[in-house]
Amino acid sequence: MSVAIRAEGLRKAYSGVTSGAGEIELFRGLDLSVNAGEMIAIVGQSGAGKSSLLHLLAALDRPTAGEVWVGETRLSTLTSKGASEFRNREIGYVWQFHYLMPEFTAVENVAMPLLARGLGRTEALKRAKVWLAEVGLGDRAEHRSGELSGGEQQRVSLARALVTEPKALLADEPTGDLDGRTSEAVFGLLQGLHKAHGLTSVLVTHNLEFAARCDRMLRLSDGVLV
Numbered sequence: 001m002s003v004a005i006r007a008e009g010l011r012k013a014y015s016g017v018t019s020g021a022g023e024i025e026l027f028r029g030l031d032l033s034v035n036a037g038e039m040i041a042i043v044g045q046s047g048a049g050k051s052s053l054l055h056l057l058a059a060l061d062r063p064t065a066g067e068v069w070v071g072e073t074r075l076s077t078l079t080s081k082g083a084s085e086f087r088n089r090e091i092g093y094v095w096q097f098h099y100l101m102p103e104f105t106a107v108e109n110v111a112m113p114l115l116a117r118g119l120g121r122t123e124a125l126k127r128a129k130v131w132l133a134e135v136g137l138g139d140r141a142e143h144r145s146g147e148l149s150g151g152e153q154q155r156v157s158l159a160r161a162l163v164t165e166p167k168a169l170l171a172d173e174p175t176g177d178l179d180g181r182t183s184e185a186v187f188g189l190l191q192g193l194h195k196a197h198g199l200t201s202v203l204v205t206h207n208l209e210f211a212a213r214c215d216r217m218l219r220l221s222d223g224v225l226v
C-alpha cells in the first residue's frame with residue numbers, strides 16, 4: 001500500500017510576540033503517515049493544534065522543523081506561488097466555515113478554483129455543475145450561495161474542494177457548525193465521495209462517532225499523534 005501523505009518530525013512554534021504570551025510549542029516531533037485511499041480522523045482538545053496540523057499538510061503554513069510530503073511533493077521545497085499551485089492541483093480543503101462568496105451563485109463558487117487555474121469560463125461552469133449534482137445540489141446551481149442553508153453551503157464547499165479532482169481531501173470540522181441531522185448528511189456525503197473518488201482524506205472533528213467511522217482515529221495530544 002502506498003503512502004499518500006507523510007509528515008516526519010514536525011515541530012511548530014508560535015512566538016507569541018504580538019500577544020506577549022511567550023512561545024507556544026504546538027508539535028514536538030510529530031509523525032504521520034496516511035495510506036493512499038485511507039480516511040483518517042484527527043481528534044483532540046480545543047487548542048491541541050488540529051487546524052494548525054492541517055495547515056501544514058496543505059502548505060498553508062510552514063513547520064519550524066520537520067518535513068511533509070504529499071505524494072511526491074516535498075512541501076518545504078515549494079515557493080509561495082508553488083504552494084498555491086500545489087494546493088490547486090493536489091488538495092481539496094474544506095473549512096468549518098465555508099467561505100463561499102454569498103453574492104455569487106453556487107455554480108460560480110464551485111467553478112472558482114478552475115477559473116483560478118486558467119480554465120475557460122464555459123468549461124469551468126460545466127464541470128462545476130457536474131460536481132454540484134454529485135453533492136445533491138444540481139437543481140440549486142443558479143441560486144446565490146448566500147440564499148442556501150448551512151448544510152447546503154457546506155455541500156457547495158465540498159464540490160468546490162473537489163472540482164479540481166485532487167487526490168487528497170483535508171476537512172477541518174466540516175460539520176462543526178451544523179445541527180445533528182445535517183451533520184450526519186454532510187459526513188455521509190463526505191465519506192461517500194471519499195470512497196467513490198478513491199481519495200485520501202484527513203478529517204478533523206470533535207464528533208467521536210464520525211471519527212470512529214473513519215478507517216483510523218488519531219488523537220492529537222501534547223504535540224504528538226497517538
Ligand SMILES: Nc1ncnc2c1ncn2[C@@H]1O[C@H](COP(=O)(O)OP(=O)(O)OP(=O)(O)O)[C@@H](O)[C@H]1O
Pocket residue numbers: 014015016024026044045046047048049050051052053
Ligand atoms: N498564527 C498563530 N500565532 C500564534 N498562535 C497560534 C497561531 N495559530 C494557532 N495558534 C495557537 O496554536 C494553538 C492551536 O490552535 P489550533 O487552531 O490549531 O487548535 P485546534 O486543535 O484546531 O483547536 P479547535 O478544536 O478549537 O479548533 C492555539 O493555542 C492557538 O492559539
